[in-house]
Amino acid sequence: MKVGIIGATGYGGLELIRFLHNHSEVEKIELFTSSEEGAIFSSKFGHLLSIHDTPLQKIDAEALGSFDVVFTSTPSGVTSKLLTPLVGAGPKLIDLSGDYRLKESASYEKWYKKEPAPESIVAESVYGLTEWNEENIKSASLIANPGCYPTAVLLSILPLLKHRLIDPGYLVIDAKSGVSGAGNKPSQITHFSEMNENFSIYKVNEHQHIPEIEQALTMFADVDTSITFNTHLVPMTRGILATSYAPVLSGVTNKQLNDCLIETYKNHPFVRVIQDTSALGTNRVKGSNYCDIFVQLDERTNRATIVSVIDNLVKGAAGQAIQNMNVQNDLPQTLGLDVIPLFI
Numbered sequence: 001m002k003v004g005i006i007g008a009t010g011y012g013g014l015e016l017i018r019f020l021h022n023h024s025e026v027e028k029i030e031l032f033t034s035s036e037e038g039a040i041f042s043s044k045f046g047h048l049l050s051i052h053d054t055p056l057q058k059i060d061a062e063a064l065g066s067f068d069v070v071f072t073s074t075p076s077g078v079t080s081k082l083l084t085p086l087v088g089a090g091p092k093l094i095d096l097s098g099d100y101r102l103k104e105s106a107s108y109e110k111w112y113k114k115e116p117a118p119e120s121i122v123a124e125s126v127y128g129l130t131e132w133n134e135e136n137i138k139s140a141s142l143i144a145n146p147g148c149y150p151t152a153v154l155l156s157i158l159p160l161l162k163h164r165l166i167d168p169g170y171l172v173i174d175a176k177s178g179v180s181g182a183g184n185k186p187s188q189i190t191h192f193s194e195m196n197e198n199f200s201i202y203k204v205n206e207h208q209h210i211p212e213i214e215q216a217l218t219m220f221a222d223v224d225t226s227i228t229f230n231t232h233l234v235p236m237t238r239g240i241l242a243t244s245y246a247p248v249l250s251g252v253t254n255k256q257l258n259d260c261l262i263e264t265y266k267n268h269p270f271v272r273v274i275q276d277t278s279a280l281g282t283n284r285v286k287g288s289n290y291c292d293i294f295v296q297l298d299e300r301t302n303r304a305t306i307v308s309v310i311d312n313l314v315k316g317a318a319g320q321a322i323q324n325m326n327v328q329n330d331l332p333q334t335l336g337l338d339v340i341p342l343f344i
C-alpha cells in the first residue's frame with residue numbers, strides 16, 4: 001500500500017511513521033506539510049536519519065489522489081478544509097482530529113468553537129473506535145479516529161453500560177493526561193517551568209470530548225445520559241489514566257463486572273483486563289497500542305471504580321488509526337502494531 005501522512009511533523013504523525021515503518025503491507029510512506037515544503041525529514045528529526053531522508057511535500061490533493069490510504073494528523077478546524085477535496089477522490093481517509101467525530105454540526109461549533117466540516121461528509125464518516133465499530137470500519141471511506149480521552153474512557157465503561165450493570169445516570173469520570181496530548185505547539189500550560197512539579201485541572205466541565213463520549217454511549221450502548229468529565233495535566237510525556245465512578249445496578253457483583261469485561265474483550269488483542277492494580281499504570285502500555293482496564297466494586301458504597309490506561313499517542317491516536325487501516329483493508333488488526341510496551 002502507498003500511504004500519505006498530512007501533518008507528519010506533529011506528534012501523531014511521528015507515531016504513524018514509527019509504526020507504519022514496520023508494517024509489512026506498507027510499501028511507501030510519503031510525508032506532507034503545510035509549512036516546511038522541501039525540508040529533508042531526517043534533518044528535522046534526527047532519530048529518522050537513514051530511515052526517512054526524503055523531503056516533505058506540499059499538501060496537494062491531486063498528488064494525494066493516487067494514494068491507497070491518507071492519514072490526516074492536523075489540528076481540528078484545519079483538517080476538514082484539507083480533506084474535503086480528497087473525499088471520494090480515491091484514497092481511504094483516516095483522520096486523527098476531532099473534525100468528523102461529532103455528528104451534529106451545532107455540537108461541534110459549541111464545543112470546538114470552530115467551523116464544522118460539511119454535514120454531508122460528516123454523515124458519511126465512520127467513528128473509528130475499533131473494538132466497537134469493526135463492521136462499519138470495514139467499509140468506511142472516511143474514518144473519524146476517536147479522541148484520546150474518549151478511547152480510554154469508552155473501552156472501559158461501554159461493556160458495563162451495554163450490559164446494564166452500572167447506572168448511566170451518575171457517571172463521573174476523572175481523567176489525567178501526559179503533556180504530549182497537547183501536541184507539539186508550545187503553550188503556557190505546557191511550558192516546562194509551569195508544568196513540571198505541577199498537577200493541574202483544565203477545561204473544567206467544558207472539554208470537547210464530553211459530547212464525543214456521550215454520543216458514543218448512545219451509539220454503542222443505547223444510553224442517553226450527561227456525564228461529568230474532567231481532565232488533568234500530569235507532568236509526564238505520554239499516557240492517559242482515566243478513572244470512572246458509577247453506582248452498580250441492584251444486586252450486581254464484582255464478579256459480574258469483571259466477567260463482563262473479560263467476555264467482551266476475549267477476542268480483542270489490544271484490550272487487556274487487569275485483575276491486579278499493581279499491574280495498572282501508564283508505563284504498562286507506554287509506546288504500545290494496548291488499553292488496560294480494571295474494575296472493582298466498592299461494596300461499602302455500591303459503586304464501581306473503573307480504570308483504564310492507554311498511551312495517548314498510540315491507542316489514543318496513531319496506533320488506533322493504523323488498527324483501523326488494517327480493518328478497512330481486511331488485514332489482521334495487529335499488523336505493524338505488535339510491539340511490547342516500553343515499561344521503563
Ligand SMILES: NC(=O)C1=CN([C@@H]2O[C@H](COP(=O)(O)OP(=O)(O)OC[C@H]3O[C@@H](n4cnc5c(N)ncnc54)[C@H](OP(=O)(O)O)[C@@H]3O)[C@@H](O)[C@H]2O)C=CC1
Pocket residue numbers: 006007008009010011012013032033034035036072073074075076078082096097098146147148180181182183184185312313316317
Ligand atoms: N497528541 C495526542 O495525544 C492526540 C492528538 N489528537 C489529534 O490529532 C491531531 C494531531 O495531533 P498532534 O500530532 O498531537 O498535533 P501537533 O500539534 O503535534 O501536530 C500537528 C501538525 O499539523 C500540522 N499543521 C498545523 N497547523 C496546520 C495548518 N494550519 N494546516 C495544515 N497543517 C497544519 C503541523 O505540521 P506542518 O507544519 O508540517 O504542516 C503540525 O506538526 C490533532 O487534531 C489532535 O487534536 C488525537 C488524539 C490524541
Ligand SMILES: CC(=O)N[C@@H](CCC(=O)OP(=O)(O)O)C(=O)O
Pocket residue numbers: 076096097098147148149177178179180181182183208209231233
Ligand atoms: C493534554 C491535552 O491538552 N490533551 C488534549 C487532547 C487533544 C485531542 O485529542 O483533541 P481533539 O479532540 O481535537 O483530537 C486536550 O485535552 O484537548
